[in-house]
Amino acid sequence: MSEVKLKNITKKFDQTLAVSDLSLTIKHGEFVVLLGPTGAGKTTTLRLIAGLESADQGKIFINGQDSTKSQPAQRDVAFVFQQYSLYPNYSVYDNLAFPLRSPYRKMNKQDIDKKVRDIATTLHIEDKLKNKSTHLSGGEMQRVAIGRALVREPNIFLMDEPLSSLDAKLREELRLELKNIQVNLQATLLYVTHDHVEATTMADHIGILKEGELIQFDTPDTIYNQPNSIYVADRLGSPKINIMPSHLLNIDIPENVKYIGVRPENVTIDETAQMQAHIETIQNLGVEKIISMSINGEIIRAIVRPDEFHKIHDTVKVHITRKNMLFFDKNFQRIQIKQ
């Protein structure tokens, strides 16, 4: 079992509140993703768990033990950084074997060899084992960095945007591999990304950070469909959720509703509808089209099927079902309304 628990963690750098009263539990075998804009405190949270920073307030428990003051080595965590951090003079093989050769492990040569070859095969770098780690492509280097973490069985894997420096195709491939490996190992993993597709495809739970505070912690499905604020609603989905002033849609709603959110896939163009819209732009993505329309000066995006034919400057009618609307108050917080 390996579980990591943060209780009311606060970390300041001079005047900057990097992490603010953060409580979070990463359960055994769980893949948790931290999502948030730049400066939200994601890296600092990982560094606090690893023991590379010390918390000003709060406690960190690893497997139920208070580890708030433990040295990094005692915490037994594996960290993958955004930029490849390999030993440049070592071969790929030695980079992968390095964590296993620690005298504390007392692993024999054959076991190390098997482990290194297994992980290299999983990550498709088995034919690069003899290369110097500097004689690799960026994608291969990052695989080695991930492999070096995966050869161990630490309490938790901490990964800080490990795929962000790779091209889109490789990122997609490694995303699937990493998720498979995590499931097979039943590894406990805390993963930082800016990429909402990575977050929704890999996470069991997503934590949304804003200025060091955890704003919502839920499954990807709940974060997407039941966000607790406009800030959270904005983090997932492409194109972004439409947020419009409540008076734009002529519907019966309580006074305190100031904004209405509707995902683009829930906006339909329907000749029998009431609301008029003017098409501004059309993006054909092959599997779907994204249509931007103005409704009384507000831009609303719709995702429509590729065979729906519309032209720029067409005037169309738009329909949005009430059950697909999210309601928010003047402070951008969600209001639940019985439908």
Ligand SMILES: Nc1ncnc2c1ncn2[C@@H]1O[C@H](COP(=O)(O)OP(=O)(O)OP(=O)(O)O)[C@@H](O)[C@H]1O
């Ligand atoms: N060593 C440091 N000294 C001073 N301020 C720091 C230090 N490390 C982080 N900060 C500040 O703390 C805040 C959180 O930084 P952090 O690196 O955790 O953000 P992040 O969410 O990882 O952002 P990014 O997405 O850009 O990587 C930022 O305002 C940052 O400037």
Ligand SMILES: [Mg+2]
């Ligand atoms: Mg960071």
